[in-house]
Amino acid sequence: xxxxxxxxxxxQEQNSQVVSRRKFIVNTSLAFGxxxxxxxxxxxxxxxxxxxxxxLGVIGLGKQGxxxxxxxxxxxxxxxxxxxxxxxSKRDFFKNNVEQLYAKHRNVESYxxxxxxxxxxxxxxxxxxxxxxxxxxxxxxxxQSIDAMKAGKDVFCEKPLTNTIADGRAIADTVKRTKSVFxxxxxxxxxxxxxxxxxxxxxxxxxxIKKVLVSVGDPARPYDLPAEPLPxxxxxxxxxxxxxxxxxxxxxxxxxxxxxxxxxDYKEIGGGILADWGAHMFDIVQWxxxxxxxxxxxxxxxxxxxxxRGLQMFYENGIEMVHEDFGRxxxxxxxxxxxxxxxxxxxxxxxxxxxxxxxVNVGKEGIMKAQGNHYQNWLDGIKTRTxxxxxxxxxxxxxxxxxxxxIAYELGETLNWNxxxxxxxxxxxxxKMRQRKHRKF
Numbered sequence: 074x075x076x077x078x079x080x081x082x083x084x085q086e087q088n089s090q091v092v093s094r095r096k097f098i099v100n101t102s103l104a105f106g107x108x109x110x111x112x113x114x115x116x117x118x119x120x121x122x123x124x125x126x127x128x129l130g131v132i133g134l135g136k137q138g139x140x141x142x143x144x145x146x147x148x149x150x151x152x153x154x155x156x157x158x159x160x161x162s163k164r165d166f167f168k169n170n171v172e173q174l175y176a177k178h179r180n181v182e183s184y185x186x187x188x189x190x191x192x193x194x195x196x197x198x199x200x201x202x203x204x205x206x207x208x209x210x211x212x213x214x215x216x217q218s219i220d221a222m223k224a225g226k227d228v229f230c231e232k233p234l235t236n237t238i239a240d241g242r243a244i245a246d247t248v249k250r251t252k253s254v255f256x257x258x259x260x261x262x263x264x265x266x267x268x269x270x271x272x273x274x275x276x277x278x279x280x281x282i283k284k285v286l287v288s289v290g291d292p293a294r295p296y297d298l299p300a301e302p303l304p305x306x307x308x309x310x311x312x313x314x315x316x317x318x319x320x321x322x323x324x325x326x327x328x329x330x331x332x333x334x335x336x337x338d339y340k341e342i343g344g345g346i347l348a349d350w351g352a353h354m355f356d357i358v359q360w361x362x363x364x365x366x367x368x369x370x371x372x373x374x375x376x377x378x379x380x381x382r383g384l385q386m387f388y389e390n391g392i393e394m395v396h397e398d399f400g401r402x403x404x405x406x407x408x409x410x411x412x413x414x415x416x417x418x419x420x421x422x423x424x425x426x427x428x429x430x431x432x433v434n435v436g437k438e439g440i441m442k443a444q445g446n447h448y449q450n451w452l453d454g455i456k457t458r459t460x461x462x463x464x465x466x467x468x469x470x471x472x473x474x475x476x477x478x479x480i481a482y483e484l485g486e487t488l489n490w491n492x493x494x495x496x497x498x499x500x501x502x503x504x505k506m507r508q509r510k511h512r513k514f
Contacts, residue, residue, distance in 0.1 A: 126149070126150060126151060126152040127150055127151050127152070127203045127204055127452060127455055128152050128154045128201055128202045128203050128204075129145060129151050129152065129153050129154065129202070129203070129204050129205070129206065130153075130154065130155040130156065130157070130196045130197070130199070130202045130204075130205045130206070130226075131153065131155070131156045131157070131167070131205070131206045131208065132156075132157045132158075132193045132196065132197075132205055132206065132207050132208065132209060132217050132221075133157075133158060133206075133207060133208035133209035133210075133213075133231075134156050134157070134158035134160070134163040134164060134166070134167040134189075134208075135158070135160075135163060135208070135330050135334070136330040136332075136333060136334075137208045137231060137333075138156075138158070138167070138206065138208035138209075139166075139167065139170070141206050141208055141229070141231075141258075141448075142156075142167070142170075142171065142206070144448045145206075145448060146171065146174055146175075147174075147178060148448075148449075148452070150452055151452065152186075153171050153187065154186060154187060154188065154201070154202060155187065155188045155189065155190065155196050155199065155202060156168065156171075156187065156188075156189050156190075156196075157189065157190040157191070157192070157193040157195070157196045158189070158191075159191065159307055159308045159309075159311045159312045160306055160307050160328065161306040161307070162306050162328060164189035164190075164191075165189075167187070167189060168187045168188075168189050171187045172184045172185060172186065172187050191308060191311070192311075193217055193220070194220060197217075197220050197221040197224045197226055198224055202226060203226065203227065203455070204226055204227040204228065204229070204254075204455060205217075205221045205226050205227075205228055205229070206228075206229045206230075206231075207221070207228060207229070207230040207231060208231050209231075210336050210337075210342050210343060211233055211235060211236040211337075211342065211343045211344060211348075212236055212314065212315060212316040212341065212342045212343070213314050213315070214230055214231070214234060214235050214240070214244070215235050215237075215240035215241070215243055215244055215315075216314070216315055216511070218230050218244050218247075218255075219243060219244060219247045221253075222247050222248065222251040222253040222255075223247070223251065225251070225253075226253065227253050227254040227255065227451075227454075227455050228253055228254075228255050228256070229255075229256045229258065229448070229451050230244075230255070230256070230257060230258065230465075230468070231258040232257055232258045232259045232352035232353070232356075232468065232471075232472070233344055233348045233349065233351070233352035233468075233471070233472040233475055234257050234352070234465070234468035234469050234471070234472040235469070235472055235476075236293075236340070236342070236343060236344040236348065236472075236476065237476060237507065237508050237509050238472075238473050238476050238477070238495060238507040238508065239507050239508030239509075240508070241468070241469035241472050241473060241476075242469060242495060244465050244468075244469060245465045245466045245468075245469045247465075248464070248465040248466075252458070254451065254454040254455050254458065254459070254460060254461065255460065255461075255464055255465040255468075256447070256450065256451035256454070256461040256462075256463055256464070257463040257464070257465065257467060257468025257471075258447070258463075259352055259353055259356045259463045259467075259468065259471065260444075260445075260447035260463075261353050261356065261357060261418070262356070262357075262360060262447070262462050262463050263444065263445030263446060263447040263450060263462060264418075264443065264444045264445055265439070265440045265441075265442075265443035265444070265445065266416060266418075266421045266440050266441055266443075267357055267360075267416060268445075269421060269429075269432055269440050270357065270361060270405075270407075270414060270416040270421060271357075271360055271361045272432055273414055273423065273428060273429065273432050274361040274362070274407060274414070275361070275363075276432065278411065278412065278428045278431070278432070279407055279409030279410075279411055279412045279413070279414055279423075279428065280409040280410030280411030280412065281409060281410045281411075282362065282392055282407055282408070282409050283392065283393070283408055283409060283410060284392070284393045284394070284395065284408040285358050285362075285392065285393070285394045285395070285405060285406065285407050285408065286394075286395050286397045286399045286405070286406040286408070287351070287354050287355055287358060287394060287395070287396055287397070287405055288354070288397060288398045288399050288400075288401065288402065288403055288404050288405070288406075289346060289347055289349075289350035289351045289353075289354050289355075289396070289403050290345065290346025290347055290349070290350055290403070291338075291345050291346055291347060291381045292345045292347045292381060292478065292479050292482040292483070293338065293339060293340035293343060293344050293345030293347065293348065293479050293483075294338060294339060294340065294345065295339065295340060295341070296317075296319055296339040296340075296341050296342070298320070298322035298324060298325065299320065299322065300320025300321060300322065301320070301321055301322050301323060302321075303321045304321075304323075304328055306328065307326065307328070309321055309326075310514050311514065312326055313342075313512070313514065314512070314514055315511035315512055315514070316341045316342050316512060317341055317512060318512065318514075319341065319342070325339070325342070337349045340479065340483075344472075344475050344476065344479055345479060347396065347475060347478060347479060347482075348472070348475035348476070348478075348479065350403045351471075351474065351475040351478070352468075352471055352472060352475060353403075354403060354404065354405050354417075355394075355471055355474045355475060356463075356467075356471040357405050357416065358394060358405055359467075359470060359471050359474065360467075361407070362388065362392060364388065364470075365466070365467045365470060366466060366467075366470060367388075367389075367470065367492045367493075368388075368470055368473055368474050368477075368490070368492045369386035369387055369388050369394060369474065369477075369490065369492075370387060370388065370389050370489065370490055370491070370492065371385075371386065371387040371487065371488070371489055371490070372384060372385070372386050372477055372478060372480075372481040372487065372488040372490060373385040373386075373387075373481075373487045374481045374482055374484075374485050374486065374487070378485045381482075382396055382397055382398055383395070383396065383397065384396040384478055384481055384482060386474070386478070396478065399415075401415060401417065401420065402417060402419070403417060403418075404416060404417030404418075404420070405417070411428075412424055412425055412428050414428070414429070421440065421441065447461075447462070447463070450462050470492075473492075473495070476507075477490055480503055480506050483506075484500075484502065484503060484506075486500075488500060488503055495507070
């Protein structure tokens with residue numbers, strides 16, 4: 074009992090320190106306008122502020138983790154102070170890269186201020202860290218995000234939010250309990266072309282939306298890669314974590330990352346490209362149709378059990394959404410009674426063209442290039458304690474569309490989904506598939 078009491082006291086002390094740091098960030102923001110950073114010298118000689126920057130830790134130091142780090146490295150509101158990964162080499166690369174960049178831009182000979190950890194819990198339990206980025210494979214998102222929020226951190230978590238429905242609900246509920254500021258990495262919501270697309274749908278200029286086509290990749294499949302010798306420098310048990318202990322294969326966890334690894338293809342650790350890109354494109358549909366806190370209620374898979382496209386999804390209001398390749402890469406096609414609209418990262422077009430032109434005030438070229446700042450949007454939320462543009466509930470609902478779609482493809486039968494209760498009607502097997510037991514490791 075004595076040990077438990079000591080542990081409880083320590084947690085309370087950590088939470089108290091985190092709250093103090095949060096209050097300081099908010100109060101200085103309000104006092105000095107918007108989200109200004111207050112230099113120490115302004116506060117008076119000898120004054121040591123709890124924080125004059127948002128101290129940031131990064132969990133998952135592979136390709137995406139480093140891409141996200143680069144979004145914050147030159148932002149003077151942020152100080153990257155720590156990183157965590159199961160690869161020795163990736164921890165070393167991250168530390169050297171961040172420290173060298175800080176030294177260069179601060180015009181100092183050397184900078185030594187970044188710590189790295191094998192166990193991410195050591196990172197999230199640091200009381201001087203305000204927020205974390207979670208950029209690990211999908212099967213890790215829930216545990217790491219929840220642990221970070223319980224330790225008082227704000228979270229930026231990569232998409233898709235989770236690869237099970239239950240894990241997504243657990244994240245969203247934890248945000249409500251902890252009041253953490255949570256951003257899902259579905260950054261298209263911050264891009265001008267997609268904001269314009271939402272404006273067009275909302276304006277009614279496409280008329281009544283009848284059907285939406287979503288072109289993204291294949292559904293998830295069971296892991297089937299042959300086991301290879303385990304390389305030095307990786308804790309493979311930790312990499313698998315709550316997922317089954319899979320046989321190592323370089324394709325899912327390469328030591329040197331040149332392209333995105335293939336772990337996304339497999340249901341044990343990802344959600345297929347259907348979820349990886351669906352977290353972007355289904356997200357745009359959910360947003361444009363004002364379904365951020367709901368989703369389709371019926372999922373009808375194609376009659377061919379081997380088909381990788383053709384899943385029909387119906388919203389309560391009758392709008393049909395189809396997982397279908399319409400020949401323009403990954404994107405979305407809205408079909409309305411008065412016109413159509415195609416939108417992706419490389420195009421935004423309407424038929425008739427006048428629908429688009431009447432909604433573009435700064436020129437089409439500008440709309441196509443402007444990507445907004447999804448990352449600053451999160452930082453602004455941290456400063457003001459408000460949720461950003463793609464909060465946990467939104468991320469969970471979009472991931473749920475992907476996860477239910479994967480279940481429908483796997484079972485090959487029509488599913489009736491209740492978005493409010495987050496349960497399938499009359500399908501015991503499908504309801505079991507909403508969650509997976511986490512492996513003890």
